[in-house]
Amino acid sequence: MNGEARRVAAADRLPGIRRMSIWLMLLWSLLSLGFYPYFWLGLRAKHFNRLHSNAKVKVTPIVFAAVASTVTPFFMEPLPDVPPTLGFAICVAAQLIFWGSLAWFYLQFFNARRAMMDHLAAFDTPEENYSRISALWTFLFVNLYLQFRINWAVTGDEQEPAGKA
Numbered sequence: 145m146n147g148e149a150r151r152v153a154a155a156d157r158l159p160g161i162r163r164m165s166i167w168l169m170l171l172w173s174l175l176s177l178g179f180y181p182y183f184w185l186g187l188r189a190k191h192f193n194r195l196h197s198n199a200k201v202k203v204t205p206i207v208f209a210a211v212a213s214t215v216t217p218f219f220m221e222p223l224p225d226v227p228p229t230l231g232f233a234i235c236v237a238a239q240l241i242f243w244g245s246l247a248w249f250y251l252q253f254f255n256a257r258r259a260m261m262d263h264l265a266a267f268d269t270p271e272e273n274y275s276r277i278s279a280l281w282t283f284l285f286v287n288l289y290l291q292f293r294i295n296w297a298v299t300g301d302e303q304e305p306a307g308k309a
Contacts, residue, residue, distance in 0.1 A: 158191075158195070159194070160191040181286055197262030205249050205251065250286070
């Protein structure tokens with residue numbers, strides 16, 4: 145396949161999802177005090193949902209987790225002028241809401257991962273396995289790793305993973 149045809153094919157692998165610098169994403173995450181992953185996944189949800197897959201990214205958990213991670217820390221410490229048993233109950237409820245919303249949010253990253261894997265399986269060749277997306281790396285680096293895999297899929301041979309000739 146010639147270079148131009150390869151670029152066209154690469155652009156069709158994940159339609160609507162564009163390449164983005166990992167370093168820029170890391171900078172945005174730092175500048176937004178960790179809220180960039182919510183924004184990143186929220187903006188790309190409609191594109192992930194258009195891929196040929198039954199896995200769908202839901203926006204509600206993303207918004208809920210963003211709000212919960214902002215509000216619940218204020219209730220995780222004992223509140224002044226609140227009886228100790230009620231304060232403890234509020235603290236436990238805030239913890240449950242926080243961690244539950246975070247788990248629900250992470251599940252959406254795994255839905256995006258599954259959608260990418262299902263869709264990219266059609267483009268796999270013996271030389272390039274685009275649909276192989278690690279669950280461990282997705283869990284550890286969430287949007288940074290998914291964007292790395294997006295970059296590799298949409299740029300073709302312009303950004304090969306380490307170890308490829």
